[in-house]
């Protein structure tokens with residue numbers, strides 16, 4: 001087998017070396033980005049008079065031909081194709097002969113791979129962020145649709161205070177906004193062109209890294225050739241960002257699982273977004289929600305694993321860095337599938353609003369409202385807390401309705417009883433960002449405008 005680097009070697013590569021080191025099975029995804037970067041490199045070589053215009057045109061035409069072979073699957077890989085980058089160069093050389101042999105002038109696979117991967121990552125960050133925005137839109141739509149429906153809010157998974165369902169849905173929406181923010185931020189930081197860094201030290205040839213960077217749509221060119229050929233911070237950052245996004249989806253998933261149990265009964269999943277049991281005919285299972293939860297473990301593993309790959313590496317390029325691709329490709333695939341499936345599930349599920357309201361209507365849910373009512377009458381809060389706590393305990397111990405005890409209490413009385421009325425407590429949270437209906441309506445407007453701004457931020461200027 002003849003490799004691109006055969007010149008220095010008397011013997012061919014061992015089969016086990018080859019099997020262990022090739023990346024072609026998983027890096028073909030970078031083909032289109034390698035072609036784009038190679039074309040920009042060729043134009044840079046022409047500008048530097050390292051290629052004649054004619055040679056440049058020959059290489060550009062060959063690269064276009066390779067692109068079309070790759071896209072219609074007619075590209076024939078051979079055994080000596082170590083990765084997608086060598087495969088493309090090998091094919092260009094077959095078509096363009098001696099001129100093809102000039103394609104790699106002033107370039108190393110180290111800057112070449114990093115360039116193609118950064119181009120891929122910029123696009124992936126955009127696509128994931130757009131998918132997150134789509135899920136946020138589902139949450140917003142559902143929040144608008146359920147209006148002032150209320151449910152128990154929980155802490156420690158114990159009923160705490162009534163809240164609007166819309167408030168709960170938007171809480172997940174805001175967490176996702178931070179994910180969009182992180183994706184955009186990571187994309188800005190990775191927007192650096194490595195081409196021209198060579199293997200590690202730059203080049204003796206008159207290359208045009210700035211021109212190449214500009215043509216490729218990178219915001220800037222590298223500052224340090226050692227750094228840029230060995231830097232995979234951008235991969236670690238995206239893996240972390242996606243893992244955290246996965247954790248958010250996992251938390252939504254966990255609630256969907258709980259809410260769709262008979263015990264909670266807050267949510268019914270649409271048939272198209274639930275699964276059945278192979279044995280138990282009556283079952284309807286929330287597998288999407290469970291996998292959204294389960295995949296988070298895998299995504300966390302990718303992030304943690306890749307940091308471990310990076311931690312001991314001396315400058316500059318080491319082959320360990322080839323381990324950057326599989327985790328990120330997988331993370332992007334999995335998170336996009338999860339976002340789409342969970343979005344479909346949430347868009348089509350039915351909330352059992354009466355059941356949610358019922359669960360929130362226990363008089364004890366208004367306990368803090370009674371205490372705050374006492375505060376308004378001049379009682380110190382700690383004292384008010386104790387008064388109401390004693391009423392709750394008394395009501396439970398003696399099976400006397402709370403309303404009766406409140407009515408009879410010297411500091412409370414009939415005015416305070418009104419607070420225990422069905423659906424009253426939730427309307428009283430009128431502080432900004434709280435769950436009162438007016439505040440949630442305000443919040444919904446803020447969330448809507450945040451989504452509009454984020455679509456702008458995420459959408460690349462060229463699109």
Ligand code: ARG
Pocket residue numbers: 023027082083109110113317319321322
């Ligand atoms: N497929 C390899 C990668 O993704 C190519 C780099 C090999 N470079 C080298 N100097 N051996 O990292």
